[in-house]
């Protein structure tokens with residue numbers, strides 16, 4: 238029994254009064270009297286014996302009552318101190334797991350109950366948040382006996398012997414008091430007080446109890462807040478960590494590995510998996526896994542797309558939270574260890590599911606709403622990252638292909654942006670510029686050696702350029718466009734054609750040489766032939782004459798060939814070209830006149846339609862006459878007897894159009910593209926016996942192009958041919 242003031246006072250009063258009575262009766266017996274006025278007064282009233290004898294009986298309860306009063310005051314002060322202690326410890330230490338059991342111990346001691354526990358209501362379940370050491374695990378069952386949320390603020394007193402005991406209710410305890418714990422006006426759970434005796438041993442003050450539970454509620458709310466902030470910080474750190482991984486631009490599998498590892502460590506989960514979709518097999522399979530449970534992962538685990546909890550995610554596109562796998566019949570374990578709760582979060586790209594991130598935990602209901610939010614966000618990011626990695630990989634493959642092509646070509650290739658700055662180039666370009674790519678990219682093209690002349694060309698164009706390094710290139714400039722058709726620069730491709738140029742030069746030198754060396758002996762041969770033809774007296778035999786005429790025709794053909802070859806060469810090399818004002822109408826009339834006789838011989842009407850308002854042109858009249866003469870000559874040549882030849886002149890804006898039309902054999906469509914090549918001769922029915930060099934049209938084309946003009950052909954076999962020549966009008970100075 239505890240030593241309270243009440244017992245102490247009662248005992249002392251009892252002992253003193255008994256001593257007094259003993260002393261009194263002893264003195265009385267000895268015939269002596271106690272000379273006190275008080276006794277004398279009592280004696281005079283006749284109450285002396287009665288009072289003295291009852292003194293212990295009256296004095297002891299009085300003293301006991303006073304002691305009790307003092308006990309109350311002390312207890313109150315003690316309670317106040319306990320409360321203060323509780324408040325202080327709840328306020329200062331944020332770690333409730335340590336403080337709360339101590340606080341409960343204080344409360345139990347103060348109230349004289351055996352155990353105390355705090356139960357919180359979460360996700361429809363009662364969870365024991367903290368308890369005194371001896372509190373039974375089954376305390377939660379008591380919470381289930383009362384209606385939730387609580388109807389009143391006052392404590393509920395339960396007689397555990399009377400209430401129907403649910404299974405597992407602690408039978409050692411007979412009484413319980415439940416006081417609701419609130420935080421921010423929301424009920425959180427119960428403070429449960431358990432007593433073996435049926436009732437708390439000490440009277441407790443409901444106001445005191447409310448004050449204590451309010452403090453516990455506030456502390457729980459604070460702890461939640463702190464945990465939430467910590468978790469947010471942790472989530473953010475995890476996401477940031479994962480983002481850093483994503484930015485590193487690595488391949489998909491390394492990336493997924495990094496994500497699951499990071500998530501596993503940051504969120505402290507025993508098992509994290511990325512279940513990938515294998516479209517071809519119609520199955521999910523773990524593409525990346527992490528966590529201590531990895532060792533117990535089922536080898537070669539695969540599941541059908543319509544099986545397991547992942548199928549649910551595939552069906553709905555939403556995350557799936559399994560709070561307790563024992564109540565999830567569809568759950569297919571991927572590890573041998575027992576998983577009680579798991580979260581499956583979708584990984585979606587453009588609304589399409591590519592995989593499911595699975596976060597597993599050993600305990601039941603271990604994912605809070607905040608966890609679900611953070612982990613689904615993580616899965617979203619992982620999906621984006623996976624897609625980026627895929628795009629990056631395909632872009633890299635594409636790039637490698639382009640690079641391989643660029644590296645293998647000997648052509649110089651440069652990509653220049655709209656501002657003329659080099660963005661990309663190949664090794665051939667590096668060799669031309671004489672610097673490594675790193676020193677070229679980012680520089681304006683016109684500042685690079687040998688490329689000044691090329692830099693000026695900004696439109697699509699193909700031309701020959703001899704650079705200051707003495708090399709000749711065929712330069713092609715194309716605009717560079719993206720998929721949307723937006724021009725973002727130009728591609729310059731340069732093919733080294735120096736050797737072709739050299740070949741050409743060599744060929745023309747050979748030609749000059751050969752034709753010069755042929756011309757002289759040909760002239761001699763023709764001279765002697767003339768002499769022979771005139772001097773053969775007496776008259777030649779028919780055979781001799783035929784033979785001599787044959788030699789003459791052959792020598793003439795050779796001479797034409799040599800002349801035409803030399804002419805062509807001169808024209809193409811541009812030497813001795815003169816420029817004068819030419820009256821085209823007069824010039825064409827002369828050409829037509831030149832061929833009037835041959836046409837007449839073949840009974841071909843040769844018509845000339847001179848047109849009106851024909852402008853003057855600039856050029857070389859002899860060459861032009863030669864070129865146009867070739868066209869009229871061909872018309873006469875490749876048109877059978879009786880056909881019609883028409884030469885038409887007209888003005889088309891600032892150009893002169895000369896048309897030479899015949900109704901002859903025509904040119905097959907397949908031969909038309911090659912018509913202007915040297916030595917090319919088309920084969921059309923009827924033209925088999927017509928002789929020629931195949932040089933006339935190439936000569937005509939060369940002359941016309943040198944005059945800035947253009948020549949085209951339109952023909953149909955058996956119907957006839959039209960050659961059209963456009964020549965630009967001379968610029969006339971207007972006064």
Ligand code: ADP
Pocket residue numbers: 867871872875876899901902903904912917918919920921924928929930931932933934935958
């Ligand atoms: P050629 O000396 O053979 O006439 P050209 O260069 O003048 O050489 O002509 C090339 C070829 O074009 C000829 O061989 C002939 O097949 C064809 N050709 C040119 N003009 C005509 C035409 N007016 N009608 C039909 N074929 C023509």
